[in-house]
Amino acid sequence: MEQSPKRFWFLSILILLVLPFHSACGREEERGNKEGHVGSQLKPVLSVQQKNNGIDFLTVIENHSNHTVTLSFDSSKMFDVSVIDSSDKEVFRHSEGKTYAEEKEQVQIKAGASHIWKAEWKIPAAERKAGIYNVKASFTPRKISPGSVKTENLTLEETLTLQSGAGEMKNNSFRNIHFSGKDGKYKVSGEARVFEASFAYTVTDGYTIFVEKHEQTAEGAPAWAPFSFDINLSEDDLPINGTLMVELFYFSPKDGEKTDILAIPLQTFK
Missing domain, CATH: 2.60.40.10 (Immunoglobulins)
Structure with missing residues (x-):
């Protein structure tokens, strides 16, 4: 019975020493979980704007996490946009004919901010072929830090409806x-x-x-x-x-x- 007070104080000191360690681990684990889900909080957005001299495609990545996110690319080709007509024929691709630097590049997006890339399809109104087209946009980062993301999560599609041009609605058939x-x-x-x-x-x-x-x-x-x-x-x-x-x-x-x-x-x- 005489040893009970000593045992009590020993256990008290042990608890005081262990609690901060567990608390720190908990905070570290929580921070790790948040960082691990940063990738899933990146939202790709595609905006299609028709103009007299062509079509503008605004491709955006929004950062909805609480951290600055760094996207690492293997070259200066960070995204691409393609347009497919109703017969599954590709009528436009942003990267076609372009030369990209092979140097690695990085883009930083702060928490709550976004980064915008722009592509343009130059086609005068008189030359537009009326129809419904499928627009595909994709981003190609090699790595996202902190966290990770699957490539397919940064790919999206939209529908583009083109009205006929100034000419009469006709073709060979x-x-x-x-x-x-x-x-x-x-x-x-x-x-x-x-x-x-x-x-x-x-x-x-x-x-x-x-x-x-x-x-x-x-x-x-x-x-x-x-x-x-x-x-x-x-x-x-x-x-x-x-x-x-x-x-x-x-x-x-x-x-x-x-x-x-x-x-x-x-x-x-x-």
């Missing part, structure tokens, strides 16, 4: 196009010069294909033959925000690919 209607009820007519008098069309907003059908004309190529069809969409199918397009095309007898796509904007919803 379709001409004299007229359309009318609104709110899901439309009528499209024109002339087609297609193989075996057969062509197809889709109605889409860039995300969803609402209609995909085949049509026949009275006569095949090389003759021009008239056509006309109606489009009927329910109110529930109409996009809340975006442009509804009809795309005319035919399937190539050589490889089955969509050919001579002609995109016509039917109605824009806002």
Whole structure:
């Protein structure tokens, strides 16, 4: 019983010595966890802006963490932007034809701040081909510190709707196009010069294909033959925000690919 007070004081001193160590470890572990998740708090953003002389792409990385983040790149190529049309053909790539320095570079983004890169697709309004395009932007850091991030987490896609240029809506297979209607009820007519008098069309907003059908004309190529069809969409199918397009095309007898796509904007919803 005489040793109890000594044992009590020994345990008290031991606890006082151990507690700061555990507290420091806890703080270090918490800081490590926060740093380890910094990568997941980087948010890529893509903004597409149409101008008279082309399309501007603003690619942004926002830092939503509580730390300054450093992105390390193997060269001066830090990002890329590509544009794909509805037939899966790449019509623009920012990096094409460009020369990049092979020297390693770094970009620092402070907590709560962002870094902006810009790409430009120079295409005059008169030369624009109407249609719905898929825009892909990707960032290629080799390392992010503190923390880490998977490359696919810094890749994103947006839809670009191009209106027709100053010229008439036509190509080698379709001409004299007229359309009318609104709110899901439309009528499209024109002339087609297609193989075996057969062509197809889709109605889409860039995300969803609402209609995909085949049509026949009275006569095949090389003759021009008239056509006309109606489009009927329910109110529930109409996009809340975006442009509804009809795309005319035919399937190539050589490889089955969509050919001579002609995109016509039917109605824009806002």
